[in-house]
Amino acid sequence: MPHGGGHGALRLSDGRRLRSPPGTITRPTPARVRQSVFDLLREQVVGTRWLDLFSGSGAMACEALLHGAAHVTAVERHGRAAAMIRHNLELVCRPPHTFALHRREVLAWLRAWSWAAEPQQPFTLIYADPPYNGGLHEPVAIAIAAAGVMTPTGLLLLECTSRQPPTTPPGWRLGSRHRYGGTTVLLLQQATGAT
Numbered sequence: 001m002p003h004g005g006g007h008g009a010l011r012l013s014d015g016r017r018l019r020s021p022p023g024t025i026t027r028p029t030p031a032r033v034r035q036s037v038f039d040l041l042r043e044q045v046v047g048t049r050w051l052d053l054f055s056g057s058g059a060m061a062c063e064a065l066l067h068g069a070a071h072v073t074a075v076e077r078h079g080r081a082a083a084m085i086r087h088n089l090e091l092v093c094r095p096p097h098t099f100a101l102h103r104r105e106v107l108a109w110l111r112a113w114s115w116a117a118e119p120q121q122p123f124t125l126i127y128a129d130p131p132y133n134g135g136l137h138e139p140v141a142i143a144i145a146a147a148g149v150m151t152p153t154g155l156l157l158l159e160c161t162s163r164q165p166p167t168t169p170p171g172w173r174l175g176s177r178h179r180y181g182g183t184t185v186l187l188l189q190q191a192t193g194a195t
């Protein structure tokens with residue numbers, strides 16, 4: 001799938017334009033995929049805590065806010081992308097809804113979550129869009145389970161390439177698989193007894 005375009009290349013479901021870093025820093029989730037994901041989730045998003053891993057432009061986090069998420073947290077390691085995410089979330093987020101942005105590598109952020117001295121509130125819905133060819137889909141899913149970052153009944157939405165989608169990671173069960181051209185989204189739940 002091609003990487004993201006220039007500034008202003010993304011449009012949200014409500015018509016607002018988002019900024020996206022130029023070049024190949026990010027690979028924004030296509031509008032059709034974003035719309036389909038939120039059509040699948042419908043009212044499940046309302047009032048939830050949404051975690052957006054490998055946030056890129058922040059488009060999924062912004063859509064989550066538009067669809068009623070009470071709070072979103074975005075994690076992105078690239079500085080230019082993180083600056084765009086902050087701008088995009090500030091454009092969309094209105095009280096009482098809140099957001100947090102962490103400029104950090106995702107696996108390091110998940111480890112830090114599990115080591116935090118203070119208990120933290122877990123997320124109900126997690127969207128992870130690791131680089132398609134980075135071999136990170138399974139390690140990220142395992143780290144999510146190990147960190148306790150998701151509620152026991154939460155849902156992990158794992159975006160991947162349709163050409164070679166990953167197998168269901170250990171400790172997870174596949175709820176459903178949705179293909180949108182070159183993009184596939186796996187809906188995963190923690191297997192009973194998983195930590």
